[in-house]
Every structure is written in C-alpha cells, then in structure tokens.
Amino acid sequence: MTGVHSLLPDGLLTGAASGAEDLSRYLDGGGYGPLPAPDRLLGLIDAAGLRGRGGAGFPAAVKLRSVRDAPGPPVVVANGEEGEPGSVKDRWLLRHRPHVVLDGLRLAAAVTGAARGWVYLSDGPAEQAVRQALAEWPHDLRVDVVRTEPTYVAGEETAAVRRIDGGPALPTAKPPRPFESGVGGAPTLVANVETLARIALIHSRPDSAAAVAGAHLVTLSGGADSAVALVEAPAGTHLKVLADLCGHGTAAAVLLGGLFGGLYGEGWTDLPLDHDGLIAAGGALGCGALHFLSARDCPVAAATEAVAYLAAQSARQCGVCVSGTRALAGTLESVGCGEAGHEAVEKLHRWARQLPGRGACGLLDAAARTVGTLLAHFPDRVDAHRRTVCPDCDGDVPEDGRRFTVPVP
Ligand code: SF4
Known part of the structure; x- marks a missing residue:
C-alpha cells in the first residue's frame, strides 16, 4: 500500500x-x-x-x-x-x-x-x-x-x-x-x-x-520498491499492523524514528506505536518514521549507511560530534567490510554507551543509538561480517543515505 x-x-x-x-x-x-x-x-x-x-x-x-x-x-x-x-x-x-x-x-x-x-x-x-x-x-x-x-x-x-x-x-x-x-x-x-x-x-x-492527542502520523517505507505510505494511526497500534498495511509484515528489522530511534530486530512486531513503549524497549519513536528491512536487507549495511549519512550531516560545531560520528562511521564501515578485529566491536560498544547526550543536538545520539541497537539486536550478523563477505550486502555500503530518503506521497 x-x-x-x-x-x-x-x-x-x-x-x-x-x-x-x-x-x-x-x-x-x-x-x-x-x-x-x-x-x-x-x-x-x-x-x-x-x-x-x-x-x-x-x-x-x-x-x-x-x-x-x-x-x-x-x-x-x-x-x-x-x-x-x-x-x-x-x-x-x-x-x-x-x-x-x-x-x-x-x-x-x-x-x-x-x-x-x-x-x-x-x-x-x-x-x-x-x-x-x-x-x-x-x-x-x-x-x-x-x-x-x-x-x-x-x-x-x-x-x-x-x-x-x-x-x-x-x-x-x-x-x-x-x-x-x-x-x-x-x-x-x-x-x-x-x-x-x-x-x-x-x-x-x-x-x-x-x-x-494519541494518534500519530507515521511515514512507512522500505523494501525493494521503496514504496512510501503516510498513515494516521491510533496510539499503541502494533508496528506489525502498520507493516502489514504496506506489505512489510515479514520484515526482519525496522529502523525507528527515521534515523533517530535505532534498529530493532526480533520482537519488533510486538512494539507499540508510542513514545514510552519504544523507549522502554531501548528505541525511540522520534518523528514517527518507520523504515522496514526485509530478510535480504543486511542490518549491518543499513546501520553503516545510516551512521555514515549522520556523520556527513554533522554540523561540525561540537568537537565530540565531529570526532564521535566520524569514529563510529569509520569503525562500523571497517567491520562491515570485514577489515576489523574484535577490538573494533569493543570500541563500538563503548562509544554507543558514552557518546549520547554529549552534542548540542540529537544527531550524535542518533548515530550512537543506531550502533548500540545494531550490536544489541544483531550480534551474530556483526560478528559474521568480521569473518566472511556478507551474501546480502557484499560489503558494499553506500554512504549517502539514499535508501532512507523518501518522497512526499
Ligand atoms: S551534535 Fe548537533 S550541533 Fe553539535 S556538531 Fe553534531 S550536529 Fe552539530
């Protein structure tokens, strides 16, 4: 739809x-x-x-x-x-x-x-x-x-x-x-x-x-055809209901809140459309945009593209944002390309904990949350990227955020 x-x-x-x-x-x-x-x-x-x-x-x-x-x-x-x-x-x-x-x-x-x-x-x-x-x-x-x-x-x-x-x-x-x-x-x-x-x-x-007051305008996107739907839904609607509406009911993961709310894997179908429910689940509703990833969309590649896009969008005013987003993006990319050791993943874990709240705006938080939720929900996929070429993304990750950019319906 x-x-x-x-x-x-x-x-x-x-x-x-x-x-x-x-x-x-x-x-x-x-x-x-x-x-x-x-x-x-x-x-x-x-x-x-x-x-x-x-x-x-x-x-x-x-x-x-x-x-x-x-x-x-x-x-x-x-x-x-x-x-x-x-x-x-x-x-x-x-x-x-x-x-x-x-x-x-x-x-x-x-x-x-x-x-x-x-x-x-x-x-x-x-x-x-x-x-x-x-x-x-x-x-x-x-x-x-x-x-x-x-x-x-x-x-x-x-x-x-x-x-x-x-x-x-x-x-x-x-x-x-x-x-x-x-x-x-x-x-x-x-x-x-x-x-x-x-x-x-x-x-x-x-x-x-x-x-x-409880209803939300939600932008739904994802999939090979990048179809976009704008849906007004009551508070608490399960994300599975929204995904079914636009043909993403079998998605393997969802990016919450645009690029702000993190990546969610198994169990995403039970998440409710509301701020407190998503925060309790470790994510965030943000502006209400949901981007679904199919089983063929590599979550490591999606997170890498999101963080690279955020790093490029940093307004370069706060030193910690400039160095933090660049380090997150570079390290994640090296993991995605199979060029990183175990210590790179350790660093990502540490930065995902330490960086939120240290910039003047939410961009640094968004990048750190994307990395933290990728590590929490897809540890096996992250680990596999360090050892073999991923059959889904082939280690080829664009950095321009094109897949997340959707037109107004
Ligand atoms: S945290 Fe926000 S204000 Fe600070 S450099 Fe990053 S984008 Fe700019």
Whole structure:
C-alpha cells in the first residue's frame, strides 16, 4: 500500500487529502472556531496528554506553560522543517492542510499570549501552500514565513530560532532554551506542525481530545520498491499492523524514528506505536518514521549507511560530534567490510554507551543509538561480517543515505 491513509474512523488529519485545503473547506469542517479561554484550552491539551511530534515527545502543555510564564512578550514558531530523510508527514501537512497548522499556531499564540508568529520550513510546495493560506487568513496574528535549506539538523529548535534571526540553521548549546530566550531574545514556542495541527483538532473536537492527542502520523517505507505510505494511526497500534498495511509484515528489522530511534530486530512486531513503549524497549519513536528491512536487507549495511549519512550531516560545531560520528562511521564501515578485529566491536560498544547526550543536538545520539541497537539486536550478523563477505550486502555500503530518503506521497 502506498499513498495516504487513516486507521481512525473519521480520518483526523489525513481526512482531507486531495490538493491544498482552502479556507472555505477548512471552515466547513469546523476549523477556526472562536478563541477559547487560554487556560481552558491549556487544560484540555494537558488532560489529553498531547506530546510534541518533532521527535523528543515532550509534553505540549508543559512547553506552552513555560513560554506563557517566561518574562517578556512571547512569540510562536510552527516548525515544519523535517530533517529526517525518511519522514514526510510535516511536508504533507503543510502542503495539504496549511489551515489546520495555522489554526494551531493561532491557538498556541492565544495560550501563550504571543502577538507574532513564524512558519519555518524548507519545502517549496509547502511554502507555496502556506503563503496561499496566509493570503486568505482571517486573523490578526502577524505570521511570517522563513524558508531554510534542508539539512538533518535544520529543524532542531535552536537551529530554527537562529535561522529566523538571520543566522545559519545550526543548533546552539542549551541553556538557554527557546522558551527562555528564542527569536530576538523573546520567550519562544517552537512547535512541530503536527503538534499544532493536533492542538487545533483538540480545540474543535474537545470530546475526542484524548484520541486526537494519541494518534500519530507515521511515514512507512522500505523494501525493494521503496514504496512510501503516510498513515494516521491510533496510539499503541502494533508496528506489525502498520507493516502489514504496506506489505512489510515479514520484515526482519525496522529502523525507528527515521534515523533517530535505532534498529530493532526480533520482537519488533510486538512494539507499540508510542513514545514510552519504544523507549522502554531501548528505541525511540522520534518523528514517527518507520523504515522496514526485509530478510535480504543486511542490518549491518543499513546501520553503516545510516551512521555514515549522520556523520556527513554533522554540523561540525561540537568537537565530540565531529570526532564521535566520524569514529563510529569509520569503525562500523571497517567491520562491515570485514577489515576489523574484535577490538573494533569493543570500541563500538563503548562509544554507543558514552557518546549520547554529549552534542548540542540529537544527531550524535542518533548515530550512537543506531550502533548500540545494531550490536544489541544483531550480534551474530556483526560478528559474521568480521569473518566472511556478507551474501546480502557484499560489503558494499553506500554512504549517502539514499535508501532512507523518501518522497512526499
Ligand atoms: S551534535 Fe553534531 S550536529 Fe548537533 S550541533 Fe553539535 S556538531 Fe552539530
């Protein structure tokens, strides 16, 4: 199965899927309702348990409250720059449903008290759809669009702030976090566009708030034909259900969260689509992108390609990231080519434990998690690569991450 689908009875975000939804269609669907009392909406978001959809899964209500309570007039940013090559949900949302994102931005501004907003993105068709929606937007909040070059780290929240302020789209060290000092030094809410869209739906469907908050937009890819499906699924859906939908039910492994959540082998079918369940299993949901590997896809080659891609995408600001990703990629490649001894595998184990949390953004964590989960789930395949030529990958591993890069359906 390819294209856009929903496993929810009334197709929340993927319901209106053909062309960009214009203002009249959005209003007909109940959008842009009267502004609520800010505390009431914040309470609804909190009670529904909405978590951010950019990757970290931070509680949305906590983030909104932090910006609202910080000293100084706040601003809000809709972050549509999805750096994960295997994710398309944010670009799809902006291209097809710009008004639901803008409605969420308007509501986030109301909750935090912001009088200024930005939409931050890199996708040309998405920019066109957002500008068209803003041209017919019936609200006072001033919203500007800032377009950046797409890179793995450009969507990180401090990179978004820096780029909107006219600098490069590169992360900065934290603290300060954007809620303390963001765009122009103001307390800034940087919220993923799916998070904002879910805030708009919680406002328009308060009786279904928990179902809205729990659902996820998931990008599914993999296999020889690289078919891509965008699916909206309820919280807790087993990954096997999602894999069956797109013909990957017999996959041998899955890469979780784009390149952020690690590689999972035996037992992946029982994993649930939710942040805490995947973290408990040693992975991470991240942006919700899942890339399936068939029995003929070598997991060592896939991990090597992922780490090489991440090393190439390092923004080269943190010494530990530059040296760490390069060492992980180089050592993994030598293991994959059968040129490494046992001590190389020992080093990979050590780095996978020591490196997470030491960069300014999540790129180094992603590389370390990919290596750590490969070693944990496929020790025999790693060991076999040190002794014989792998019949599946033949030791030939591209470094450009091409297999993970998917088009918007
Ligand atoms: S961890 Fe790496 S990618 Fe992230 S800011 Fe530091 S150097 Fe850049």
